[in-house]
Amino acid sequence: MSPGSPPPSGSPAYLSGLLLAGRDVLVVGAGAVVERRLGRLLEVGAHVRVVAPEATPAIAALDSEGRIAWRRRRFVDGDLDGAWYVVAATDSTEVNAAVAAGAEARHTFCVRCDDAPAGSAWTPATRNIDDVTVAVIGNRDPKRSRRLLGVIAEALGGATE
Numbered sequence: 001m002s003p004g005s006p007p008p009s010g011s012p013a014y015l016s017g018l019l020l021a022g023r024d025v026l027v028v029g030a031g032a033v034v035e036r037r038l039g040r041l042l043e044v045g046a047h048v049r050v051v052a053p054e055a056t057p058a059i060a061a062l063d064s065e066g067r068i069a070w071r072r073r074r075f076v077d078g079d080l081d082g083a084w085y086v087v088a089a090t091d092s093t094e095v096n097a098a099v100a101a102g103a104e105a106r107h108t109f110c111v112r113c114d115d116a117p118a119g120s121a122w123t124p125a126t127r128n129i130d131d132v133t134v135a136v137i138g139n140r141d142p143k144r145s146r147r148l149l150g151v152i153a154e155a156l157g158g159a160t161e
């Protein structure tokens with residue numbers, strides 16, 4: 001089976017709980033998708049570096065508050081040095097491919113937001129319910145994953161969204 005190709009059932013992902021507190025995470029791009037992903041990364045204490053020429057107001061505010069480090073420029077390969085985990089989420093296929101290739105060369109896991117099988121990690125729909133974290137990862141049907149998370153949350157008596 002080639003990297004990223006799906007098994008007969010389930011998803012091709014090996015689920016693992018990454019402990020990112022205090023660890024360097026590189027996020028390339030600062031648009032709507034990154035805005036959604038930053039919440040969980042910050043909640044678990046990751047040290048997030050964002051590289052992008054433009055950012056949404058919410059992401060720029062996180063930088064002003066010192067909660068992330070935003071480098072206001074285009075991605076360069078050296079940005080990958082030191083990262084434990086990488087999110088490639090620009091609106092350019094070429095840039096996302098370059099980020100994923102540089103991460104692959106360093107054996108660093110990388111989520112590719114535009115072409116999931118071409119990355120090496122996927123982002124689950126995630127929610128904390130009391131003292132557990134519930135995460136669902138499907139097979140490139142994120143709305144279904146989000147829906148299933150809601151069903152599980154309800155079964156556990158947690159708030160629904």
Ligand SMILES: C[C@@]1(CC(=O)O)c2cc3[nH]c(cc4nc(cc5[nH]c(cc(n2)[C@H]1CCC(=O)O)[C@@](C)(CC(=O)O)[C@@H]5CCC(=O)O)C(CC(=O)O)=C4CCC(=O)O)c(CCC(=O)O)c3CC(=O)O
Nearest residue numbers: 113114115116122123124125137138139140141142145146
């Ligand atoms: C495989 C995966 C890899 C990864 O990115 O990690 C992936 C891939 C892709 N998503 C795409 C599109 C959208 N994804 C969302 C939403 C979410 N996507 C999430 C995860 C994942 N998305 C990973 C595993 C998914 C799984 O479990 O199956 C969630 C769960 C978590 C999170 O994002 O935090 C979050 C929902 C939960 C929440 O909201 O809480 C929306 C909705 C929206 O934006 O409002 C849209 C637009 C509408 C639509 O198309 O449905 C595209 C096409 C891009 C393009 O067209 O270019 C790709 C690319 C591809 O499949 O190759």
Ligand SMILES: NC(=O)C1=CN([C@@H]2O[C@H](COP(=O)(O)OP(=O)(O)OC[C@H]3O[C@@H](n4cnc5c(N)ncnc54)[C@H](O)[C@@H]3O)[C@@H](O)[C@H]2O)C=CC1
Nearest residue numbers: 029030031032033051052053054074075089090091113114
């Ligand atoms: N996986 C997922 O959940 C989803 C993925 N997508 C995909 O993700 C991509 C990004 O989506 P959005 O966040 O909505 O895009 P957006 O257009 O809001 O943001 C793009 C970001 O990329 C940055 N960027 C552009 N060139 C760059 C470079 N050379 N170096 C560094 N940063 C650069 C821009 O400055 C901007 O911050 C979409 O094109 C789409 O393919 C879209 C929706 C959901």
